[in-house]
Amino acid sequence: MPSQSAIKGRGAQSGAVPQRFGLADRQADGDWRDAMEALDGPPVTLRTTITEEHPRTILSFNQSPDIFFDRSVNAYRGCEHGCVYCFARPTHAYHDLSPGLDFETKLFAKPDAARLLRETLARPKYRPRPIAMGTNTDPYQPIEDRYRITRQLLEVCLDARHPVTITTKSDRVLHDLDLLEAMAEQRLVAVAISVTSLDPVLSGKLEPRAASPAKRLAALGRLAEAGIPTHCSIAPVIPAITDGFIEQIVARAAALGVASCGWIPLRLPHEVAPLFREWLDVHFPDRAGKVMGIVRSIRGGRDNDPDFFSRLRPTGVWAELLRARFRLACKRAGIGKVSFELDCTGFRKPETGNQLRLL
Template identity: 50%
Template sequence: MDEKLRDRAKKGRGAVANDASARFTALQRSYGDDGWGSADEAVESAPATAVGRDSGRTAISWNKSPDIPFDRSINPYKGCEHGCIYCFARPTHAYLDLSPGLDFETKIFAKENAAELLRKDLAKPSYKPDVITLGANTDPYQPVERRLEITRRVLEVLAEARHPVSIVTKSATVLRDLDILREMADRRLVRVNVSVTTLDRDLARKLEPRAPTPPRRLEAIRGLAAAGVPVGVLAAPMIPALNDSELEKILTAAVEAGADTGGYILLRLPHEIKNLFEGWLETHFPARKEHVLSLVRQSRGGRLYDADWGQRMKGKGHYARLIQQRFRLAARKLNLNADRYDLDCSQFVPPAPDPRQMALF
């Protein structure tokens, strides 16, 4: 089947195709028409979401990356139905022998026993508390969370252990857990960071087809702040010639809603995301494609991605410095990051390995 026919936008999905060149895929896909028009139907239809089980043996993931401000995280889900085309976690699906394209947003794996595993992790005598990031890779409040409530049960364990947590999400579903978050905030044990990529609803629908709308994300910031939960905004990612003109508007809207901290990340295109993003641009913004990619290369040493520590988040070169300067000026004007405080690790109390176990004293 013709590639242009196959790589076509699907309703409610971000990627326009499954990347058949995934690094670890054992089986290569080929597309063809059986003469009944079924190939065309498959292209036009939106693939359904399937949820499987993540059989990992631990809840906490560790990293030693020098440019990431945390060394541990919890990801209740692999894959993400939000379908953000730019998501840097997409390549992780290649390790599952799946495509970082449509598979990533339609084949979700849930760690249903994450809370039980976390309880055991925190109860180990060797465990030393430090801030855990919840949702470092994929959104802990993506649509399936409304039904499975894995993230909520994880928060219950963290609250019981008085363990500090930083949450990253773009979903207003976080407001469901205000009862837990408010209590943790009173003890300086939680901060929530809400990702706002654009204020343009049409652009958001193309970039992040199943994520909450921009007004809903600002509503989440407003609700968290009103409840006394420290909340920040992530203007991320900044995509050259696509949403970069909105940087100051995003920060201003978030501050007006109650955000007191903020940050940004320049578009990252590691591994398979490069091909996926190019296909997305060709589908939705063909006239801007070469300009966008040219600015990306200018910020990545002539390539579409530079994985060097300290460079991958912010980029380098004239364009990257301009974005950095604009952020600094806006943050100073809006008083962002002025009164940020560290979360408190001193209150940690190891939980019982089994919640049914009663304390001796």
């Protein structure tokens, strides 16, 4: 049983203030807000707010040597899915917001994203390489139903014949199946859907506003059936919480015709570690010590290993056990990790303003 009351519908259990950037608590000044919570108690529900922002650029570049992409685009900041383990949570601290509850309730949308991407791709010196979507926050989180920014970005990439990779935890990706099919015909897209467990109750605690495991698996099957290069990502694998589902997820993905499967161990950078510990104390107090003990054993005695390469490749006995189990599951299911080769050769600069294509 949980050791304390959980915040229903949310992954984080607090709005922990980040310490890295000197974000200070509001100073009490004697007004009614200082006594509000003491008199009325904490708010019953947490409302999600959306702020529209208008950045100057939309494409982010990185030089990380251990990831497969060098550029990405994020239509949103913050993520309503509320996955407690999300490694992107600390990015909210850059804006003096909590990586905890603020990350999943105070969201930002970028309605100019498609225009900015079109302008970037049209620059004379731009050279195409696959753009990764969903690397920081989910491009198909619930507010995509309202804004459709991800769809607009895909329309730009299809028009420019620019390759894209997508990572999501939502079956909303099927809303853009028409675009994905057209892009797949030209080898312009690959889609990964993350499946953490097969237990909807557990998923509701870990990823309270993400699609259920059944919906994610159904989306994987539909994408594979449509001929779209599809990858099942078992991510993250949480020792003593979700690792028991590895073999079943691999088998289910293979049965659906998914071409590729992989796994990623739990990562707990910066504020994610205390948030995850707090989540364990609320939902799994009986095994919290065991979980964190295994996590530290695969991370060199730390809660998190931030170093390139080793951050994605844990070490130790438990890591080798998980790795062996995954390999054996793939062998039994007849599935492996496939490298999808996307085509950059057909790229054509998009039209901008009054400038039309010559060809």
